[in-house]
Amino acid sequence: MTSGVYRFLLKPDVPLDEAEMSLQLAILATEGLFGGARVRMEAGYRLDEPQRALLVDANTEVGSAVVRIFTAFLTREFGEARFEVRRVDDPKITSSRASARPESSEASFSAEVTQ
8 A cells, every 4th residue: 555645746837726626536536435434534635835736645545545546637637747746755644634525616625744
């Protein structure tokens, strides 16, 4: 199983909001595999706008699935050369909450990364 926190660094020509929407879609797809309650408890990410990065917690089976699905979505939508993904060894997600519902126009995802 994948573990740790993964940092997705986006190239300047990749719209940050579109990449984040792809991540939300990956989280929603993960609900199909694990159910909404488990995803709410185990999925988390943090958007780092100044660095144009998304940090995704992959310390659980759910998080690992989110990382794999998100990587596939980014590759398909923007191409392999438009982003970099690396595992970050030290950061820990101290709190996470994920809520993605198709009936809601806004999804709430939050996670804090501490070093």
